[in-house]
Amino acid sequence: MLDTFEIRLSGVTLESADLVVVLGGNANMDTAKTIIDTLAPDSLLRALSPEQLERLLAKSTRRSLKKGDVLINQGDEDGDFAVYLLSGALKISFVSAGGREIILNYSAPNELVGEIALLDSGPRTASVTAVVPSEALLLPTSTFLETVSTSPASVVGVMRELARRVRQLNLVVESDRTFSMGPRLARALVRLVDQNRDDGQLIYNPSQNDLGAFAGLARENVSRLLSEWESQGIIAREGRALLVRDAEYLELLAEFGDDI
Amino acid sequence: MLDTFEIRLSGVTLESADLVVVLGGNANMDTAKTIIDTLAPDSLLRALSPEQLERLLAKSTRRSLKKGDVLINQGDEDGDFAVYLLSGALKISFVSAGGREIILNYSAPNELVGEIALLDSGPRTASVTAVVPSEALLLPTSTFLETVSTSPASVVGVMRELARRVRQLNLVVESDRTFSMGPRLARALVRLVDQNRDDGQLIYNPSQNDLGAFAGLARENVSRLLSEWESQGIIAREGRALLVRDAEYLELLAEFGDDI
DNA sequence: TTGGGTATGTGATGAGCATCACTATTCAGC
DNA sequence: GCTGAATAGTGATGCTCATCACATACCCAA
Numbered sequence: 277m278l279d280t281f282e283i284r285l286s287g288v289t290l291e292s293a294d295l296v297v298v299l300g301g302n303a304n305m306d307t308a309k310t311i312i313d314t315l316a317p318d319s320l321l322r323a324l325s326p327e328q329l330e331r332l333l334a335k336s337t338r339r340s341l342k343k344g345d346v347l348i349n350q351g352d353e354d355g356d357f358a359v360y361l362l363s364g365a366l367k368i369s370f371v372s373a374g375g376r377e378i379i380l381n382y383s384a385p386n387e388l389v390g391e392i393a394l395l396d397s398g399p400r401t402a403s404v405t406a407v408v409p410s411e412a413l414l415l416p417t418s419t420f421l422e423t424v425s426t427s428p429a430s431v432v433g434v435m436r437e438l439a440r441r442v443r444q445l446n447l448v449v450e451s452d453r454t455f456s457m458g459p460r461l462a463r464a465l466v467r468l469v470d471q472n473r474d475d476g477q478l479i480y481n482p483s484q485n486d487l488g489a490f491a492g493l494a495r496e497n498v499s500r501l502l503s504e505w506e507s508q509g510i511i512a513r514e515g516r517a518l519l520v521r522d523a524e525y526l527e528l529l530a531e532f533g534d535d536i
Numbered sequence: 537m538l539d540t541f542e543i544r545l546s547g548v549t550l551e552s553a554d555l556v557v558v559l560g561g562n563a564n565m566d567t568a569k570t571i572i573d574t575l576a577p578d579s580l581l582r583a584l585s586p587e588q589l590e591r592l593l594a595k596s597t598r599r600s601l602k603k604g605d606v607l608i609n610q611g612d613e614d615g616d617f618a619v620y621l622l623s624g625a626l627k628i629s630f631v632s633a634g635g636r637e638i639i640l641n642y643s644a645p646n647e648l649v650g651e652i653a654l655l656d657s658g659p660r661t662a663s664v665t666a667v668v669p670s671e672a673l674l675l676p677t678s679t680f681l682e683t684v685s686t687s688p689a690s691v692v693g694v695m696r697e698l699a700r701r702v703r704q705l706n707l708v709v710e711s712d713r714t715f716s717m718g719p720r721l722a723r724a725l726v727r728l729v730d731q732n733r734d735d736g737q738l739i740y741n742p743s744q745n746d747l748g749a750f751a752g753l754a755r756e757n758v759s760r761l762l763s764e765w766e767s768q769g770i771i772a773r774e775g776r777a778l779l780v781r782d783a784e785y786l787e788l789l790a791e792f793g794d795d796i
Numbered sequence: 797t798t799g800g801g802t803a804t805g806t807g808a809t810g811a812g813c814a815t816c817a818c819t820a821t822t823c824a825g826c
Numbered sequence: 827g828c829t830g831a832a833t834a835g836t837g838a839t840g841c842t843c844a845t846c847a848c849a850t851a852c853c854c855a856a
């Protein structure tokens with residue numbers, strides 16, 4: 277039973293930016309209440325009973341992240357916590373053998389991140405970075421497993437989340453293998469559209485570099501495609517922010533490839 | 537509580553082969569005992585208590601599969617059972633929007649298959665086909681979830697299995713995106729090597745077509761690469777069977793790509 | 797044994813996209 | 827506001843690999 281929970285950040289950050297570790301105190305009962313109140317209705321943590329949730333929160337650490345802060349480094353051996361995102365956006369990425377960055381996902385609030393390493397206790401295979409200022413809960417392994425395995429509802433929730441991820445990855449493999457650039461980028465954009473809004477805004481405004489690493493194509497071609505789509509009115513740009521105007525078209529492209 | 541368990545096979549088989557449905561009776565106590573005895577030491581089902589296991593088996597259906605028999609069809613709506621492979625080998629694959637087959641995995645005995653659809657209750661996104669004569673247990677959704685969620689050990693086991701799969705898929709995305717043909721094929725072969733033997737035999741002898749669909753390259757190039765590797769002594773062929781002679785080399789290639 | 801289906805071997809061709817090279821633009825920090 | 831760094835736009839080039847087009851080998855069943 278540990279009451280405080282220390283995070284050690286090691287290794288090299290992706291951007292080799294200076295790393296500022298902001299260790300919050302552990303969430304006390306007060307903040308626990310606050311957090312409970314702000315949990316989204318569809319939150320995974322809602323599956324827990326109030327008592328379980330309170331216990332879990334009491335053992336968790338809350339972290340405020342600035343843009344660029346690194347929560348987890350690929351290669352870290354001390355993979356002893358999972359991350360529950362309260363607000364903001366995280367990037368999950370790794371560096372391939374060839375030295376190129378591959379972005380696996382962007383996570384939105386109320387999503388669980390980094391639980392894979394808890395389950396098979398290997399080193400971290402991906403890095404987790406805040407791409408906008410974010411708030412996150414760090415759940416220690418023991419508490420996480422204990423809580424999850426005593427709550428049938430949350431067990432199914434976590435398994436469901438893992439299942440969703442497997443499906444998602446199957447789709448990525450499909451588009452990587454059989455789709456041309458356009459549909460691949462379309463799929464990336466569709467995944468980035470903020471589901472909580474209806475105006476086609478993204479959960480985060482990626483650079484073309486990031487979009488390329490996410491969709492699996494060269495930055496230059498991201499540029500070319502975006503220009504083309506903008507001229508066709510499929511997307512719009514406000515400054516550097518992207519707006520998806522014709523989501524339906526992009527979804528078709530993402531699902532059926534070039535032969536829509 | 538249902539005691540018998542009916543499987544409906546619908547849709548079009550991948551090879552459009554005639555489909556023979558062999559419905560076994562449900563496993564009775566006798567066969568349950570037999571099955572328990574033959575479970576591998578590392579089996580997921582070993583996490584269950586003898587009573588739980590017996591209950592699970594009593595509600596399961598045992599299926600004997602001939603080569604080519606289809607257990608699950610991509611698109612099936614009645615995704616209400618998972619598959620536990622007792623012996624043989626299964627192919628998990630789907631047909632992409634472009635009409636090409638993508639092989640996600642080959643599963644070896646004691647592996648769980650098809651549990652994704654149980655968790656998020658969508659249609660089946662992949663097909664499962666026996667590639668050699670096989671024995672499998674079909675576990676109905678309700679029983680599966682009930683058993684799993686009442687056994688903390690097996691919960692963790694199933695989550696671990698899902699986690700393993702996510703990791704595996706991350707690697708596939710990596711090699712698809714950044715590796716050239718050689719390393720991609722190497723990774724496919726490494727995944728196919730039978731871990732229960734030490735002579736470099738594969739768990740199943742795929743056609744070059746299948747190898748291509750598994751590794752993500754054209755059949756013709758599979759042929760070219762295999763010939764090259766054979767002449768270098770990295771692999772050998774006995775008739776149509778492949779033998780991995782220099783597993784270490786292939787593993788290096790699979791891990792680091794061309795720049796080993 | 798023969799023939800048709802399936803699996804394999806191998807060259808030639810070209811499409812798709814990464815890469816390079818460079819310019820133009822935007823942004824953050826002093 | 828200024829300056830260097832990061833981001834973005836765009837043409838030219840060439841490499842990798844899918845595709846096409848065959849030839850060949852193999853297997854099983856009539």
